[in-house]
Each structure stands twice: as structure tokens, then as C-alpha cells.
Amino acid sequence: MRIGNATFPLGTALAPMAGFTDASMRLLCRSLGCELTVTEMVSAAALCYRDLKTARLARLPADDFPCAVQLFGHDPEEMRRAAAMIASGEYEGACSACAPAAIDLNMGCPVKKIVSAGDGSALMRTPSLAGEIVRAAVEGAAPYSVPVTVKIRAGWDESSKNAVEIAKIAVEAGASAITVHARTRAQMYAPSADWSVITAVRDALPKEIPVIGNGDVTCADDYFRMKEQCGCDGIAVGRAALGDPWIFAEIRARSKGEPFLPPDEAERRRTAYALAEAIVEAEGEGAAARECRGRIAHFLKGMRGAAEARARLMKVETLAEIKEILGV
Ligand SMILES: Cc1cc2nc3c(=O)[nH]c(=O)nc-3n(C[C@H](O)[C@H](O)[C@H](O)COP(=O)(O)O)c2cc1C
Incomplete structure (x- = not known):
């Protein structure tokens, strides 16, 4: 898998998790073979207001490359400014030791407070605004050659599964990769992610746009199963990595045909x-x-x-x- 100038031979990623995937956790997973990390979600509006506490979430330590900085928001102008601040690497509150590999846009957060502000998965219900947000971020990050990626859900609820539509709009607006969390907003984090949505998005997008599948990858077997079943380019592991970051080491070992010795x-x-x-x-x-x-x-x-x-x-x-x- 390739995003911008970064390549990801196995396409393994640590899914962003607010309160969990800080730099310490990202570096731990990376040391065990995870190829792509993503920060916790960062408010574009708070960055524009120069909220330094928020900005710290977007700081990248020297060894955390390639890492994407995830932004959320619903105002295209704020998104453009926030993307430029982060992509430039010079924003005082988030001055990073290494440049972000990408700006990732959050269109999946199901939390009521976020959604009621029109952020996160609420953007799945406003496709044209979703497109404007992506275009604005792409314009903000372009001068620094930082690609923009988008993380979406299957849709808002069972009756409005529009991941394919939103993914196409995002790519049309300049997105370089799409992560699909194969649950609707209504499902929150309940079991039974619908992997067929990942397959549908993969089939609908041009081959050069990587699709990263996500949802219910609980063990190394699931990584191989999702890749085979969905044809996706990458796989993001969420909750399974929280107590078992060795999942990345096992995927790496098995991909190379090497034995994997689980940690005692x-x-x-x-x-x-x-x-x-x-x-x-x-x-x-x-x-x-x-x-x-x-x-x-x-x-x-x-x-x-x-x-x-x-x-x-x-x-x-x-x-x-x-x-x-x-x-x-
Ligand atoms: C505690 C927690 C925090 C999360 N925070 C974020 C976030 O900041 N940004 C985001 O895009 N997704 C967030 N997610 C969703 C995960 O990235 C992922 O899509 C979800 O957990 C499904 O993957 P899994 O079944 O492998 O856990 C969060 C999930 C959890 C459980």
C-alpha cells in the first residue's frame, strides 16, 4: 500500500482511538511491526482557536513515522486552516519532530456530543459538506505535499448505508486513501461489522486509491481473512491492539512465513x-x-x-x- 511518499508493505495500521493511541502506544505498536499509526482525533476548531492543550495531541515524536494526524470538524474554512497548520509542522502547539504522513479526516465518530455538532459520523448524512471538508483539507495541506485521507463508517444506520457514495465523493475531492469502519453509526461498536461494505468500497474506487478495512479484526487470522475477503490494501486494528499489540508482530511473522512466538x-x-x-x-x-x-x-x-x-x-x-x- 502507498499513501503519498510512504509505503506500507503489509498495510497494517493502528486505528485511531481517543484516550488510547497517544505517542507511547503508537511507538509500542510500531516497534512490534505496525506500519501506519494515526493520532487521536484533534478538533480543527480548537486548533484554529490556538488551544494548545488540544494541539499537543497532534505532536509527533521523531520515531513515529509514518503517522497520520486525525482532524475532526464540520467547517471547511477551519478545516483548511487546521490542515495547513498541521501539515506545515510549524504550528507552535503541535510542533512535531517529523512531518505527518497524512492528514486523516474523521467521518466516523459516533459520540453524541460530536455528532450533534455536525462532526464525525454526522458528515455521512451531509455528503456535499463532506466533500467540501475534504477539498478544503486537501487545499490546506497541498502546499506542504501532505496527502489527505478519510475515515468513514458504513453509513448512518441500516437504512442509509452510503459508504460507497461518501468514499467516491471524498476521492473526487482529492482524498488519497479511505479507511472504512464497517459499522453504521447506529451500531456504535457492537459486534458484527459488515465487511461486505469494505469490499463494495474497494470495488468502487480507482485501484490507485488504497482502501483500509476496519472493524472486528481481533486476531492475526482476521487480518488475512479480511484481506482475502475484501481485497483491501490495508487493515486497521482497533480494540484488539489495546492489550495485544503483538497482533502486529504475528501478522508480520506469518506474512514472511516465519514462526511467531507469543509473548509469555x-x-x-x-x-x-x-x-x-x-x-x-x-x-x-x-x-x-x-x-x-x-x-x-x-x-x-x-x-x-x-x-x-x-x-x-x-x-x-x-x-x-x-x-x-x-x-x-
Ligand atoms: C475508545 C475508542 C476511541 C476511538 N477513537 C477514535 C478516534 O479518535 N478517531 C476515529 O476515527 N475512530 C476512533 N475510534 C474507532 C476505531 O478507530 C475503530 O474504527 C473501531 O474501534 C472499530 O475497530 P475495531 O473493531 O478493530 O475496534 C475509537 C474507538 C474506541 C473503542
């Missing part, structure tokens, strides 16, 4: 602690240690004593407590 419990605990350390280093103790509560708990899934450890994790205030619970 000690390695999973060590990795979870290293992630907690990185989060705390980036954000400072206190709030960051509390932020680790839900995040580190994902790594304990399936371990003996996980329920008790998870309950203790939910109360931690310091990195030292996390260390003690993980036993590392």
Missing part, C-alpha cells in the same frame, strides 16, 4: 509497565498514572488473578503502585 505472561507484564512508564514520562505523574488505569488493565486479560489486579489498578495514583500490581 512476564513479557506482557513488562511491556504493560514500559507503556505506563512512557505515558507517565510524557504527561507527568498523577493524572497520567490515573490515565493508565484502564489502559494497563487491557494487558491483564486472560491472566490468573486478572480480576483482582484490575480492581486494584482502577485505584492507582502512582507509577510505583502500577509496578507493584504488575509484579515487575
Whole structure:
């Protein structure tokens, strides 16, 4: 798969997840073979108002390449300005060690607060505005040669599955790749993503526009199954990677015909602690240690004593407590 100047031999991506896919998590997944990372969603409006706290979400560390910065918004002018700020790499609040590989536009977020403002998956219901948003971002990023990609859902609800229409509009407006989360907004994150929507989008777009499939890829087998079934160029893994970033290592090993040795419990605990350390280093103790509560708990899934450890994790205030619970 190719987006702009970046190539992705296996097309593996970490799906953007607000509150989870910060730089620490992105670097961890990258170290295990993930080829494309995406930041958490960043408000185009907040960037235009120079909200420095928001802008920090768009900061890319030196080793996080290729990484796309994801923007959300519904105002084309704000989107144009925000895309230019991020693509230039010079915006004070988000000054990055490396340039973004792409600006990714969020047309999938189902959260009520976002949707009621006309952002995220609400754009699936306003196709012409969706097209204007893409065109504006493309114009904003073009002087810096940064491509624009778009992440969509299957549609708003079962009676309005219009992923193919929106994908075509986005490409017409200059999008360089489309990620399809194969659920409707009404489905939120419930099981049973409809992968046939990914196939339909792949079939409808020109071959040179990569399509990244997403939804219910829970193990390496699912990666191979989705690629085969949908013919898509890339695959974005969401929740499965939260406690099992080794999914990328397994995909890489099996693609090369090499054996994959799953991490033992000690390695999973060590990795979870290293992630907690990185989060705390980036954000400072206190709030960051509390932020680790839900995040580190994902790594304990399936371990003996996980329920008790998870309950203790939910109360931690310091990195030292996390260390003690993980036993590392
Ligand atoms: C906690 C959480 C936060 C998310 N945040 C974002 C986001 O900021 N931007 C986005 O495009 N999608 C977001 N998503 C959706 C994921 O990128 C992905 O499309 C979804 O989880 C389906 O993939 P999965 O079945 O592999 O988890 C989020 C999902 C979760 C669970």
C-alpha cells in the first residue's frame, strides 16, 4: 500500500482511538511491526482557536513515522486552516519532530456530543459538506505535499448505508486513501461489522486509491481473512491492539512465513509497565498514572488473578503502585 511518499508493505495500521493511541502506544505498536499509526482525533476548531492543550495531541515524536494526524470538524474554512497548520509542522502547539504522513479526516465518530455538532459520523448524512471538508483539507495541506485521507463508517444506520457514495465523493475531492469502519453509526461498536461494505468500497474506487478495512479484526487470522475477503490494501486494528499489540508482530511473522512466538505472561507484564512508564514520562505523574488505569488493565486479560489486579489498578495514583500490581 502507498499513501503519498510512504509505503506500507503489509498495510497494517493502528486505528485511531481517543484516550488510547497517544505517542507511547503508537511507538509500542510500531516497534512490534505496525506500519501506519494515526493520532487521536484533534478538533480543527480548537486548533484554529490556538488551544494548545488540544494541539499537543497532534505532536509527533521523531520515531513515529509514518503517522497520520486525525482532524475532526464540520467547517471547511477551519478545516483548511487546521490542515495547513498541521501539515506545515510549524504550528507552535503541535510542533512535531517529523512531518505527518497524512492528514486523516474523521467521518466516523459516533459520540453524541460530536455528532450533534455536525462532526464525525454526522458528515455521512451531509455528503456535499463532506466533500467540501475534504477539498478544503486537501487545499490546506497541498502546499506542504501532505496527502489527505478519510475515515468513514458504513453509513448512518441500516437504512442509509452510503459508504460507497461518501468514499467516491471524498476521492473526487482529492482524498488519497479511505479507511472504512464497517459499522453504521447506529451500531456504535457492537459486534458484527459488515465487511461486505469494505469490499463494495474497494470495488468502487480507482485501484490507485488504497482502501483500509476496519472493524472486528481481533486476531492475526482476521487480518488475512479480511484481506482475502475484501481485497483491501490495508487493515486497521482497533480494540484488539489495546492489550495485544503483538497482533502486529504475528501478522508480520506469518506474512514472511516465519514462526511467531507469543509473548509469555512476564513479557506482557513488562511491556504493560514500559507503556505506563512512557505515558507517565510524557504527561507527568498523577493524572497520567490515573490515565493508565484502564489502559494497563487491557494487558491483564486472560491472566490468573486478572480480576483482582484490575480492581486494584482502577485505584492507582502512582507509577510505583502500577509496578507493584504488575509484579515487575
Ligand atoms: C475508545 C475508542 C476511541 C476511538 N477513537 C477514535 C478516534 O479518535 N478517531 C476515529 O476515527 N475512530 C476512533 N475510534 C474507532 C476505531 O478507530 C475503530 O474504527 C473501531 O474501534 C472499530 O475497530 P475495531 O473493531 O478493530 O475496534 C475509537 C474507538 C474506541 C473503542
